[in-house]
Amino acid sequence: MLWRYTKTAAFYLLVAVIVLVSVFPFYYAILTSFKSGTALFEINYLPHHFSLDNYVSVLTTGVFVRNLGNSILVATSVVVLALFLAVTAAFALARVSFRGRGLLLMTILAVSMFPQIAVLAGLFELVRGFGLFNTPFALIFSYTIFTLPFTVWVLTTFMRDLPMEIEEAAIVDGASPWVIITKVFMPLMWPALVTTGLLAFIAAWNEFLFALTFTSSNETRTVPVAIALLSGASQYEIPWGRIMAASVIVTVPLVGLVLIFQRKIVQGLTAGGVKG
Amino acid sequence: MSAGLKLKQVKKAYGSVQVLHGIDLDIKSGEFVVFVGPSGCGKSTLLRLIAGLEDITEGTLEIGDTVVNTLPPSKRGIAMVFQSYALYPHMTVYENMAFGLKLAKAAPGEQDRRVREAAEMLQITPYLDRLPKQLSGGQRQRVAIGRAIVRDPKVFLFDEPLSNLDAALRVATRLEIAKLHERMSDTTMIYVTHDQVEAMTLADRIVVLNYGVVEQVGTPMELYHRPDNLFVARFIGSPAMNIVSATITGTGAPATVQPETGSPVTINAEVAASYLDAKATFGVRPEDLTPTDGPGLFTGTVSIVEKLGEVTLVYLDTGLAEPITVKIDGDVEIAKGETLTVTAPTERLHLFDENGVAFPRVSLSRAAE
Ligand SMILES: Nc1ncnc2c1ncn2[C@@H]1O[C@H](COP(=O)(O)OP(=O)(O)OP(=O)(O)O)[C@@H](O)[C@H]1O
Numbered sequence A: 001m002l003w004r005y006t007k008t009a010a011f012y013l014l015v016a017v018i019v020l021v022s023v024f025p026f027y028y029a030i031l032t033s034f035k036s037g038t039a040l041f042e043i044n045y046l047p048h049h050f051s052l053d054n055y056v057s058v059l060t061t062g063v064f065v066r067n068l069g070n071s072i073l074v075a076t077s078v079v080v081l082a083l084f085l086a087v088t089a090a091f092a093l094a095r096v097s098f099r100g101r102g103l104l105l106m107t108i109l110a111v112s113m114f115p116q117i118a119v120l121a122g123l124f125e126l127v128r129g130f131g132l133f134n135t136p137f138a139l140i141f142s143y144t145i146f147t148l149p150f151t152v153w154v155l156t157t158f159m160r161d162l163p164m165e166i167e168e169a170a171i172v173d174g175a176s177p178w179v180i181i182t183k184v185f186m187p188l189m190w191p192a193l194v195t196t197g198l199l200a201f202i203a204a205w206n207e208f209l210f211a212l213t214f215t216s217s218n219e220t221r222t223v224p225v226a227i228a229l230l231s232g233a234s235q236y237e238i239p240w241g242r243i244m245a246a247s248v249i250v251t252v253p254l255v256g257l258v259l260i261f262q263r264k265i266v267q268g269l270t271a272g273g274v275k276g
Numbered sequence B: 001m002s003a004g005l006k007l008k009q010v011k012k013a014y015g016s017v018q019v020l021h022g023i024d025l026d027i028k029s030g031e032f033v034v035f036v037g038p039s040g041c042g043k044s045t046l047l048r049l050i051a052g053l054e055d056i057t058e059g060t061l062e063i064g065d066t067v068v069n070t071l072p073p074s075k076r077g078i079a080m081v082f083q084s085y086a087l088y089p090h091m092t093v094y095e096n097m098a099f100g101l102k103l104a105k106a107a108p109g110e111q112d113r114r115v116r117e118a119a120e121m122l123q124i125t126p127y128l129d130r131l132p133k134q135l136s137g138g139q140r141q142r143v144a145i146g147r148a149i150v151r152d153p154k155v156f157l158f159d160e161p162l163s164n165l166d167a168a169l170r171v172a173t174r175l176e177i178a179k180l181h182e183r184m185s186d187t188t189m190i191y192v193t194h195d196q197v198e199a200m201t202l203a204d205r206i207v208v209l210n211y212g213v214v215e216q217v218g219t220p221m222e223l224y225h226r227p228d229n230l231f232v233a234r235f236i237g238s239p240a241m242n243i244v245s246a247t248i249t250g251t252g253a254p255a256t257v258q259p260e261t262g263s264p265v266t267i268n269a270e271v272a273a274s275y276l277d278a279k280a281t282f283g284v285r286p287e288d289l290t291p292t293d294g295p296g297l298f299t300g301t302v303s304i305v306e307k308l309g310e311v312t313l314v315y316l317d318t319g320l321a322e323p324i325t326v327k328i329d330g331d332v333e334i335a336k337g338e339t340l341t342v343t344a345p346t347e348r349l350h351l352f353d354e355n356g357v358a359f360p361r362v363s364l365s366r367a368a369e
C-alpha cells in the first residue's frame, strides 16, 4: 500500500519537476515583459507589475512588425514547398520501383545528418550565386533544403504502409498519379502531414544561423535575429523588457499552432488507422 | 456493351522468375469464368494482367477484338473487386462509388443515377452516407461490388472477393454474385478463387491453373466427370479422388488394368496396344464408391470413420499405399475395424497414363459393341 503511494507520489513529483523546468523560463519571460524601468531588476516570481510599455515599444519602434511578417512568410513558404516536394518525392520513393531507390533513400538520410555550420560557406556561395542574398528567398531556399530529408523520409515511410490495393482501385477508377496523391493518399496522410509540417514550421521559425548569415538589413531579418540584435538606448544597456516582450510575441503563434493541430494529430491517430 | 477476351501465349516473368508460361484462353462475351488452382499458381497474376495492373511480358491480350496490352486499366472497360475491398477509407459509400465517374467527368445527374441504381441493386442505399469503417465486412464487399458496377464494365474481375467473409456471409454473397451475373448477362465475369464450391457453383467454365500453366478448361461438370489429367482429377472434388497405381494388362476399349493388390479392373477408356504392360494410374471418386456384398473394386478394413451428418467418410485400409476414401450415406451404421467391400460403376473410373494424362474415354454403348 505505502509503496504504491510512494510510487504515485514520486511519479507526480517527477512530472512537476519536468513541467517546472520546461515552463518556468517562459513564465519568467512573460513576467519580465510586463515590467518596466528598474522593476526589471527586482526578482519576484509572482506578477507584481503590469505594464504594456514593452509591447508598445517593440511593435511601434523599429521594424519588428516587418520582421514578424518575414518570419511568417518564410516559415509558411517552407512548409508549403517542403510538403509539396516531399509528398511527390515520397510517392515515387514509396510506390514506384526504380533502380537505386534504396541508395537514394540512404543518401537522403545521410544528408540530414550534416551540421548546419558545415554547409554554411557553400550555401552562402550558392545564395550569392543565385542572387538571393538578403532576400527572404535565401532563407526559404536553405530551410527547405534542410527540412526536406526529414520530411521525405517520414512521408515515404508513412506512404509505404498505405495499402497497395487502394492505389490499384484508384488506378482502375482512372486516377492519374497526381489524383492518387491528392485525392486518395493526402487525406489518409493527414496526421503525418500535420506533424511534419508543424516541425518544419517550428524549425524555420526558430532558425538563427542562416538567418543571420543570409540577411544583412533590418528589413529582411526574421524575428530570432531581430530579437538578438535589439539594442537599447546606449551600447551598454540591454533592453531586457523589450526582448522579453518580443520573445513572448513570437512564441505565442507556435504554442497556438501546436494546440490547434495537436488535437488533429490525436484525432488522426485514433481514427482507427487505415483499414480497407 | 459486351466483350469477350482472347489471350494468346500470354507470359509473365518477374525478373528471371517465370510465373505464367504461355496462357492461351478464349473467353466468350457474357461468360462467367473462374480461375482456380493451388496457392501461388498465378491466378491473381493472370487476373492482374487482364486488369492492366501488371505488364504482360510476352503474348497478346484482346478485349473485344482490340489488343489492349499497353492500354491503362481505366481504358480497358474493366472493373475489379479486390480481396480486401480496397474502399477509399476517407470517402463515404456514395463518394466511393462515384469516384470513377467523377474522374471520367460524367454529368452529375448521370453519376447520381448510376450510383443510386447500383446501390438499389445491392441494397446498400441506407448506407450511402456512411464511411467504410462504419460498415460490416459483408456490406463493405457489396460497396466494392457496387463501385465496380457503377463503371458499367465490359469485363468484371474478382480476386477472391469472399475470402475475408465468414462462412454464412460467404454463401449469401456468393448467391448475390450469381444473381448479379444473371442480371448483367452480357457482362463477362472473371473470378479468382481457391474455393471449389464457389468455382463449381458460379462458373460457366472453369480454368484450372497449376504452376502458371492451364491444366484444363471446361464446364464444372466436364472437369468433374472427365478430368484431362491427374492434377485436375485430384483438384476438383472433395474429398479428393482416390488414386491407385496399376499396370495395363488389357488394351483396346474398354481397357483392363491390374492394381498392386486385388483383382483386375475394367475401365471405359481407349488404350492403344503399345501401352500393354505400361504403368498407369486409375482414379475413382469417394462418392462413386458404394458398399456391396458381392465382389467389388476394393476390400479393406475400416480404419477411420468421419461422420459429417448427411454423409459419412470411411477410410479403408486395403493394402495399397494410400487408404481408400469412401463417401456413404450418413444413415448407414459402420464401425472401425469392420471389413468392407466397395464397388463403382465402370464408367465412373478414370484412367491416366504414366505422365498423368487421361486416356480417351469411350461411352458405355460403344464399349458394349
Ligand atoms: N511482384 C512479384 N515479384 C516476384 N514474384 C511474384 C510477384 N508477384 C507474384 N509473384 C510470384 O508469382 C507466383 C504467382 O502469384 P499469384 O499471386 O498470382 O498466386 P495466386 O495463384 O494468386 O495465389 P493465391 O491463391 O495464394 O492468391 C507466386 O509464386 C509468387 O511468388
Ligand SMILES: [Mg+2]
Binding pocket: B043, B044, B045
Ligand atoms: Mg491470389
